Amino acid sequence: MSHELQNIPPIWTVLFHWWACLLYVGLLPVRRDKKTCVAVALVLLPAWVPYMWVIAPLDGGLFNLGMAGFAALTLLPFLLLCKGGVRNYIYYCARAFILGGFTVSLAWQFYIYYSLRLVWLEAFGAQAAFMMLLGGGVYLVMWLLEKSHGREMREMDIRRPTCLGAAAIALIIYILSSLSYTAVKTPFTTTVEAEAFNIRTIVYLGGVAILYAYHLQLCESYALREVNALQNVLDMQYANYQHSQESIDMVNRKYHDLKHQIAVLRSEIGAEQKLDCLDQIEREIKAYESQNQTGNKVLDAILTTKAAYCLDHGIAFTCVADGSALDFMGVVEVSAIFGNALDNAIEGVSKLPDPSQRLIRLSVARQKGFLRIKVENRCVDGLAVEGELPRTTKADSSQHGYGLKSIRATAEKYGGTVTVQAEGGWFTLGVLVPIPAAKKTVE
16 A cells, blocks of 8 residues: 555644544533633644654554554543533544544545645645645534534533443444554455545544434434423423412402401491401401512412412512513413522522521513513522533432523523523523514503
8 A cells, every 4th residue: 555545644633633622622511711722722732743643653553552542632622621521521522533533534535636636736735725625624514513403512411321332433433444554354454545545434434424323313312301301390380370370369269258258347346456456457458469460460370479488488589570571471481481480599599598698589571672580599609600500509410400491491482582690699590582563562
């Protein structure tokens, strides 16, 4: 085999694998700021080059052992820059390693083909431009494909079987792609130059396709679990609303009857002390009648239930709400947003050791054609927000955040957005949703 076909220059092997690693790092949640990430990435690139220059002249098994060491080096960007567990790092590193191998093999094969026909491509500058242009095109396509599942990539927790499966696939693909470059003769090897190079590129392409299909299945499975979990949350909140509404209707009927009974007693009792007692009862009834009259029956029912819970558990709850701004939303959506938001706030303040700090504030208002919902609650000092969720203290992190995810899904259904912030001892959830034109009123 000719030297040109047998060996890809080490600089391109390093550069294209480095590029593949950064593609996946850029799609995953990172633990450092952008400047630090760029600095670390730029340091790793020249650090890998000497290693590849050392192993490039080796033959057969020694070279493959050296590439195993290089695969371990490609794990460094994930370890240093990304959030998540080791299983996530290994999974995406395996995908990056095969993608890098395919891209550099494909680009070098095209370069050799055209450089034998176009003399001007032999210059290193032309070679660099050709390789970068073709490699950049491959990575752009792959980035667009991967970006369509960016949310799943950021949120998925890769399980051990998935991690081991991806690593095993990557290992098998590498072994099959390099068989023709060893002294071992197998039914899958060839001594014909062009065939050997074609085999390597095609096997790598198959590896990229297999791992991508594997990833798609993983994302679809995760999305299905998310949909089922969110639907369960919606059903639970709607059931809670119905139960609350039934309880409130029953209490209203009893209070309505009680008012008439008081009126009858007033006409029959003359003692001043008893009249004062009746006055007190009547004031309490009026106070009950006047509370949580926001203009939206669903919101009224939720607020009444949550306010009663807060009162029983020593939580100070204040609310300023224009319920009529919610008229364009369905019953399920209103119960999902406010039920989950208030449940999360109650859970948050319940963890505070100081009862005086157990405060929750809710506001609902129109603002320049938008529905603005703001829920604030006191929180423990140092609470951090990771991505779109507060850092969990639960042992089972897989069950974390479905309330907020349900709120986000509901807001996005109406073209809105959700923001969370933890600052100054307060956790703030903000929901901003455009009000449909037919529902807007003069502010």
